[in-house]
Amino acid sequence: MSGADAGPATQPRATLADVGKLAGVSPKTVSRVMLENGAVSAETKERVMAAARALRFRPNNLARSLRHGSVTTTVAFVIGDLTNPFYFLVAAGIERELAKHGLMMILAATDDDPGSEARVVETLLKQRVRALLMVPIASDQSYLEGERQLGTPVIFIDRPAKNLVADSVVLQNFEGTADAVRALTAAGHRRIAFICSPAGLYTHQQRLAGYRQALREVGVTDTAPWERLEEVGGPSAAESVESLLAMDEPPTAIVAGNNKASSGVIHALRGHPDEIAFVGFDDFELADAAGISVIAYDPAELGRRAARLAVSRLQDPIGPPQHVEIPTHLIARGSGEIPAPSVG
Amino acid sequence: MSGADAGPATQPRATLADVGKLAGVSPKTVSRVMLENGAVSAETKERVMAAARALRFRPNNLARSLRHGSVTTTVAFVIGDLTNPFYFLVAAGIERELAKHGLMMILAATDDDPGSEARVVETLLKQRVRALLMVPIASDQSYLEGERQLGTPVIFIDRPAKNLVADSVVLQNFEGTADAVRALTAAGHRRIAFICSPAGLYTHQQRLAGYRQALREVGVTDTAPWERLEEVGGPSAAESVESLLAMDEPPTAIVAGNNKASSGVIHALRGHPDEIAFVGFDDFELADAAGISVIAYDPAELGRRAARLAVSRLQDPIGPPQHVEIPTHLIARGSGEIPAPSVG
DNA sequence: CTGTTAGCGCGTTCAT
């Protein structure tokens, strides 16, 4: 009854020594064949290869890494919310860039819990990841100073580190919303609302600031009535829209500060087609078909640049911290080009 | 000039021995403190902890794993196209499920290149990943038989393995399209088109078969004229729609076989609102707002079940291969409920 | 309660 479905019989894994024994050579010779470095006669090489195949030998990278000073080929990407399509496109960019350099990506999530960040990072560092790419969520990253001094590149993505001098790759958040609002004011809008998550996060602060700045440029200084910075979890963004529309002087345009807010606003505006101008932050699938104007950028580029930065740090760790900014740009698709109603 | 921006000074990492020396104990005692297993007096424990902190000691998991027979805590997920949001949601499900068991996910991409699959897998196995979860792309996975016998759980996701007896977690593809088509035939449709990628992949074969079956149930046996199985890369799906609409008797309904095809069809149908019924495969953000009916399922569940299967195999490797099916269900949002025009 | 010995699988150093 030696069936294919009999389940695996935990047989031991072959080692260099096993292969050497079978081929009648020393382990070291097998090592030379595997690494293709030392000089080995063609004949013994062939014999070793045959033995390795017969034993299904597979070099143990753990041992190899340990021997090499625990230098691995894995890079960690620490992310808050895996289900956010934005981060996943970032991850795709990282993965592809790392692959070019023979590095693999290990993905870890903090579930947007600030308290778990350090714990997750600690676990990764014990695995001796070669570099650390992360979207920070905790309010302090100074705990990474020691690791940085040990030579591990640490790159922050989407948001800069707090209390730590480190490389970062972020978006042109300020310019993004500022440009969007400028386009709206140019079309005659003045009562422009901004819906976003609470401004605790760096990105949201920057986007809010850009919004305010652009309105200030046309003389609108009191933007508070138009700002909705509650926690947006789908329905609440819709509620924000309703409360805005119920105002005595409702806004004629709305800008969303992130993709979740956009989603909520789009739902809420279904009942009011072509009345309110709308621009979202973050592009999404079929936004073109839906005619939704957005502040867009290349999420994968965020990941690529971060990965590239990590790789360059590995080759040359010295140098001042670098701060890369990924450009954002307004894509006009209709919803953002609805003109302000003429004052009557 | 010992500045914070002077770059990392590659100082050596502290080891158990270093900590022991500083604390005046043997390495083994330090090990005991770290693992919290052996019995250590509270006093020496405190001294060791202090020394570890001072030296910024971090246990080396590589060495630990090696010592433990190269048993790691990382599980690999091999994926074709990282930029497909579907797979990312699967990855999210995997990550969360693995985290419950103290396992990390390492993500590798084959870029949908069948030739690179074995190479990528080989690299992962050298890292001694604890288990292998994969969306197969190559036409043969028999090369994994050896590893399976070595006790590494191998779980196939979305598509079953070829030439290998192994666990799998797939969707109810057949039932998905069959249900969608049945709903359409119930609404009077008979000329129903099916747009998908080439039927080479298991999923597409199944979905095509479900489509044909449901039409056969109402007496439509010659579905060939309505099948468009070209490579769909956005524009070409749109072209397929155009060619369908240009027929003498154009279809009154269209079913898409995957998310990319859906996207193309939706774009192409913008010029023909409310004329053609449409149902897509795979749900997507804002499909509800757009009123698009889809055959939906929980992508994360695909990942969760696969991860759970892997974990259970780790605990008990014995047993026949398991094949899990994740249910699909039709979500009616409007586009799929457009009735067939009355014959006149 | 603590230390010593030994070895996980591999590759570098030095011989032969």
Added chain:
DNA sequence: ATGAACGCGCTAACAG
């Protein structure tokens, strides 16, 4: 061209 010895960092198995 090949082999022997040693050690990477850690932890079972034994002492004591």
